[in-house]
Amino acid sequence: MSDIQLVDAPAGLEGSGFFATALDKAVGLARANSLWPLPFATSCCGIEFMATMASHYDLSRFGAERLSFSPRQADLLMVMGTISKKMGPVLRQVYLQMAEPRWVMAVGACASSGGIFDTYSVLQGIDEVIPVDVYVPGCPPRPEAIIDGFMAIQELVKTETGRRREEPKYQALLAQYGIQ
């Protein structure tokens, strides 16, 4: 036996020569293990994320091999660092340009709540302008914490329905932010 770890198959009916499961689960499995992040790194947490991407922590193990600074084909917006009020509209535009399905992770105290910068020029948490799925605490969070947040996103993705957009709950959430 090789020591390569494989992802477990979702729950389903197994028999000789066939395996039946829900399409949502199969799609969720594929999505969760090939999340393509869009790093939106503005400050120190971004440096921590660079360490997370580098060889020692190697975010690519999770299928996040393609990091691009473009909303094209990106599933996961990772906001890392202080977002000033002037940067808010830019961040929102990047989020709007991403196609569904999309998830958002707020890394570090600043992105989650404004952090130590409780002042007139800093957005007190990015959830004032875009919906957030996972908050990673820390100032800055260690790479392990970022990976933990990433795995929490993976759990969300696995258990989500394939048609998240049509859910009333999700539409109500987006309507809160004025997003169609």
Place this chain on the structure above:
Amino acid sequence: MSKIANEVLIIKLGDQFAGQVTELSQDYGMLSVETGVEQISEVLAYLKNDPELKFIFLTDITAVHYPELEKPIGVIYHLHSLTTNTRIRVKVFLAGDNVHIPTATTLWNGANWMERETYDFFGVIFDGHPDLRRILNVDDMTVFPMRKEFPLEDPNRIDKKDYFFGR
């Protein structure tokens, strides 16, 4: 050219603007003078164009806010004479309800952004400025955040209330 002595500067300014320029201090050997809003343009032009002084470099324009004073807003000019390596600081204090002052962009083009910044943070209106709008803060901001009456902390935050910390 050696550094111009502060006494010489005071005498020259006193001769040119009798009673309109007063010495404030000489902190660390750098002269600070105060003048009125009516003379500031002439004083700056004199400091820049006088063949002996030649304060041709505008280091900075900024402002201060002392709410307890009769004239709470002070506009501060830092000038530097590159030929003699002399520095001078000129202050003009303005009443809180009428923070207008003539622009220095007629003398230095570099004053443009400095005055925009001073307007942005202190609300000082520079009359005659070609394009007086905010430069660092968001355009739709309605306050001048460096004034003392402005609360620095975001009033919308509830997660730092005292009872969360047993205070």
